[in-house]
Amino acid sequence: MPVSLAPPKPEDLLPVKGVxxxxxxxxxxxxxxxxxxxxxxxxxxxxxxxxxxxRFCAAPVILCRxxxxxxxxxxxxxxxxxxxxxxxxxxxxxxxxxTCAELAAAIGCDRSQVLPFSTGVIxxxxxxxxxxxxxxxxxxxxxxxxxxxxxxxxMTTDTVPKxxxxxxxxxxxxxxxxxxxxxxxxxxxxxxxxLAYVATDAAVSQAxxxxxxxxxxxxxxxxxxxxxxxxxxxxxxxIATGAAGTNTITEERHPxxxxxxxxxxxxxxxxxxxxxxxxxxxxxxxxxxxEGGKNExxxxxxxxxxxxxxxxxxAFFASDPNLGRLLCAxxxxxxxxxxxxxxxxxxxxxxxxxxGGRNPAYREEDGQRVMKQSEITVRVELGRGSAQxxxxxxxxxxxxxxxxxxxxx
Amino acid sequence: MPVSLAPPKPEDLLPVKGVxxxxxxxxxxxxxxxxxxxxxxxxxxxxxxxxxxxRFCAAPVILCRxxxxxxxxxxxxxxxxxxxxxxxxxxxxxxxxxTCAELAAAIGCDRSQVLPFSTGVIxxxxxxxxxxxxxxxxxxxxxxxxxxxxxxxxMTTDTVPKxxxxxxxxxxxxxxxxxxxxxxxxxxxxxxxxLAYVATDAAVSQAxxxxxxxxxxxxxxxxxxxxxxxxxxxxxxxIATGAAGTNTITEERHPxxxxxxxxxxxxxxxxxxxxxxxxxxxxxxxxxxxEGGKNExxxxxxxxxxxxxxxxxxAFFASDPNLGRLLCAxxxxxxxxxxxxxxxxxxxxxxxxxxGGRNPAYREEDGQRVMKQSEITVRVELGRGSAQxxxxxxxxxxxxxxxxxxxxx
Numbered sequence: 001m002p003v004s005l006a007p008p009k010p011e012d013l014l015p016v017k018g019v020x021x022x023x024x025x026x027x028x029x030x031x032x033x034x035x036x037x038x039x040x041x042x043x044x045x046x047x048x049x050x051x052x053x054x055r056f057c058a059a060p061v062i063l064c065r066x067x068x069x070x071x072x073x074x075x076x077x078x079x080x081x082x083x084x085x086x087x088x089x090x091x092x093x094x095x096x097x098x099t100c101a102e103l104a105a106a107i108g109c110d111r112s113q114v115l116p117f118s119t120g121v122i123x124x125x126x127x128x129x130x131x132x133x134x135x136x137x138x139x140x141x142x143x144x145x146x147x148x149x150x151x152x153x154x155m156t157t158d159t160v161p162k163x164x165x166x167x168x169x170x171x172x173x174x175x176x177x178x179x180x181x182x183x184x185x186x187x188x189x190x191x192x193x194x195l196a197y198v199a200t201d202a203a204v205s206q207a208x209x210x211x212x213x214x215x216x217x218x219x220x221x222x223x224x225x226x227x228x229x230x231x232x233x234x235x236x237x238x239i240a241t242g243a244a245g246t247n248t249i250t251e252e253r254h255p256x257x258x259x260x261x262x263x264x265x266x267x268x269x270x271x272x273x274x275x276x277x278x279x280x281x282x283x284x285x286x287x288x289x290x291e292g293g294k295n296e297x298x299x300x301x302x303x304x305x306x307x308x309x310x311x312x313x314x315a316f317f318a319s320d321p322n323l324g325r326l327l328c329a330x331x332x333x334x335x336x337x338x339x340x341x342x343x344x345x346x347x348x349x350x351x352x353x354x355x356g357g358r359n360p361a362y363r364e365e366d367g368q369r370v371m372k373q374s375e376i377t378v379r380v381e382l383g384r385g386s387a388q389x390x391x392x393x394x395x396x397x398x399x400x401x402x403x404x405x406x407x408x409x
Numbered sequence: 410m411p412v413s414l415a416p417p418k419p420e421d422l423l424p425v426k427g428v429x430x431x432x433x434x435x436x437x438x439x440x441x442x443x444x445x446x447x448x449x450x451x452x453x454x455x456x457x458x459x460x461x462x463x464r465f466c467a468a469p470v471i472l473c474r475x476x477x478x479x480x481x482x483x484x485x486x487x488x489x490x491x492x493x494x495x496x497x498x499x500x501x502x503x504x505x506x507x508t509c510a511e512l513a514a515a516i517g518c519d520r521s522q523v524l525p526f527s528t529g530v531i532x533x534x535x536x537x538x539x540x541x542x543x544x545x546x547x548x549x550x551x552x553x554x555x556x557x558x559x560x561x562x563x564m565t566t567d568t569v570p571k572x573x574x575x576x577x578x579x580x581x582x583x584x585x586x587x588x589x590x591x592x593x594x595x596x597x598x599x600x601x602x603x604l605a606y607v608a609t610d611a612a613v614s615q616a617x618x619x620x621x622x623x624x625x626x627x628x629x630x631x632x633x634x635x636x637x638x639x640x641x642x643x644x645x646x647x648i649a650t651g652a653a654g655t656n657t658i659t660e661e662r663h664p665x666x667x668x669x670x671x672x673x674x675x676x677x678x679x680x681x682x683x684x685x686x687x688x689x690x691x692x693x694x695x696x697x698x699x700e701g702g703k704n705e706x707x708x709x710x711x712x713x714x715x716x717x718x719x720x721x722x723x724a725f726f727a728s729d730p731n732l733g734r735l736l737c738a739x740x741x742x743x744x745x746x747x748x749x750x751x752x753x754x755x756x757x758x759x760x761x762x763x764x765g766g767r768n769p770a771y772r773e774e775d776g777q778r779v780m781k782q783s784e785i786t787v788r789v790e791l792g793r794g795s796a797q798x799x800x801x802x803x804x805x806x807x808x809x810x811x812x813x814x815x816x817x818x
Contacts, residue, residue, distance in 0.1 A: 123733055340465050356465070
């Protein structure tokens with residue numbers, strides 16, 4: 001049961017001019033399952049991506065990097081579920097190349113203008129022939145008004161499709177930003193991968209788009225954790241088709257940059273949070289806010305120490321205001337000169353730790369009240385400076401163990 | 410149910426000349442429970458310790474460091490369970506000081522010659538008066554032949570007392586090394602603390618003993634993980650009474666150094682492994698051996714990435730030879746220039762990953778056979794050099810979540 005996350009309504013998802021989406025059942029791993037997505041891009045679209053840092057990155061990630069490095073206009077993205085094509089060596093690369101080549105031939109472009117993505121089991125050969133056989137059906141089904149279908153086609157262990165849209169005006173012209181994602185790199189390295197695709201019909205140069213992507217990733221997908229695991233296939237792609245007819249944003253100082261970057265980040269944050277809300281076994285959505293650090297990096301260390309701690313996470317699952325576990329995680333986060341006596345801790349609106357010790361005014365029943373909520377904010381004040389950061393995570397429940405212990409059976 | 414760990418037999422635990430152990434029921438948190446240990450040391454004993462790096466370290470840890478820094482001969486160690494005296498500020502220090510002062514008065518030494526240790530709930534005031542009231546009973550019970558009683562008195566959520574002895578000859582004279590420990594820093598930050606005490610009747614200078622301790626800690630307690638959490642109270646103490654009448658070991662080049670250091674490390678490794686075998690909810694004991702690294706540090710990164718991964722740990726719990734999860738953890742361990750194509754992975758005697766991909770000769774039933782065992786060795790070969798390291802961990806089971814979710818109730 002995801003935490004406060006309903007499937008998107010079709011009417012809430014706005015088409016992006018210049019992006020057509022087609023879905024098919026290729027039978028990659030199971031029959032009768034939408035497992036193939038083709039995204040066709042209008043000519044002139046800018047495309048940028050960030051990928052997993054895992055050294056065992058998958059064949060499609062390697063190809064994406066290769067193709068993007070050639071700087072030819074990207075004309076299509078090809079996504080399959082059911083098989084991650086990771087840990088598959090040269091053979092995996094050949095199979096991924098073949099699917100790109102076939103799609104390129106069908107739409108009349110070079111193989112390098114197609115970007116491949118895979119998610120699913122690791123170390124099994126990609127059934128490229130089944131993907132190729134399904135391509136004509138996916139292409140025939142391509143239309144602009146199909147973001148919900150696309151969000152469904154990339155799901156693996158997700159229980160809810162994840163998609164959202166934002167509308168804004170740039171120079172008096174309406175512009176759309178729509179994105180889809182599936183969970184989750186840090187959750188399922190088997191069904192390996194967090195995949196996210198965000199598209200806008202605004203016109204943005206490749207360089208400016210890359211900046212927007214980096215900023216959005218830093219504030220969204222790089223701020224979430226379920227269990228600290230990072231997958232072999234994680235990819236976050238940002239597409240700008242220019243089909244809305246706006247002025248091209250070429251740099252950060254462009255008058256439209258901030259507004260568009262803001263909308264892109266907003267969509268990315270929404271998707272990242274949706275991944276956590278639908279995290280394996282999640283019963284609580286937890287925001288960890290760290291303030292008063294010397295810099296953002298040390299705030300992040302503390303926030304992730306709290307968010308990764310299995311003991312903190314089981315305490316949230318149990319709705320137990322177990323303050324020691326929170327303090328303990330802050331203490332081992334890796335700030336060697338942290339002055340414990342300056343640390344404040346708030347659980348929701350309750351001031352639980354004052355100057356590094358239990359707040360004399362704190363009453364257990366107040367902590368209990370907050371812990372029972374399904375959305376909880378932990379606020380840590382370090383008392384060292386003015387930097388801050390926010391990380392989102394979920395609790396650690398029996399279902400997490402069940403899902404991961406029984407996953408392949 | 411601990412993994413292959415039976416309570417020690419009293420006759421297997423050898424007294425250490427110059428160390429007397431007395432146990433009492435102080436009622437620190439619960440009645441009718443041995444919760445107080447006094448270790449009295451003969452005059453002239455050397456004592457060294459390593460302590461938690463957690464910034465929220467407990468009052469007794471602060472006092473231990475203070476007292477040791479004064480370099481006066483330590484005459485007694487005082488350990489209580491039921492209360493960690495952590496997150497308790499100045500008041501906590503005052504209470505710990507008082508217990509030391511009372512014990513010092515009773516045995517006729519300075520307060521700074523007593524070292525205090527506490528383990529139990531965090532952020533609650535230490536009932537110093539109850540500890541003080543029980544001191545005469547603990548002192549009256551002091552005897553050399555009481556290591557099992559001592560091991561029992563320091564247990565918190567441990568299910569089995571942990572203690573072992575080794576015997577060796579130094580210069581023709583019999584020498585004993587006996588140690589006790591309780592789990593575990595990285596398991597219970599509430600019942601906060603891994604505590605370990607190892608004593609020998611060999612004669613060792615403070616400086617040489619410190620070297621032995623550092624080396625033993627690096628190969629034992631710093632090589633284990635249950636869930637990555639590090640407590641506020643972790644302490645590992647090494648005592649050399651000199652009562653066996655051997656020549657004093659003053660430096661690493663001393664002819665007896667290597668033999669004694671080896672025995673001390675052996676005892677520490679045994680105790681560290683016992684903590685893992687008795688880890689919360691553990692059903693498997695897992696050895697992660699990483700070889701072929703450029704240096705020990707990068708081997709440790711890979712070993713701990715594997716040992717910390719909740720996905721790897723649930724796969725062990727489920728006896729599922731889920732290779733992708735292992736590869737994935739190796740890939741994100743933080744070696745940026747790791748050549749995935751050179752990585753080999755063995756599960757027990759089965760070669761599962763060859764040159765970074767699935768070994769063509771690997772059969773799932775072979776992996777399955779190994780995964781069903783209760784003691785499993787994962788061997789990773791990085792193909793980068795000749796450094797190596799070993800880490801021990803356990804699986805992540807339903808019981809881990811239950812124990813930690815229900816802990817305070």
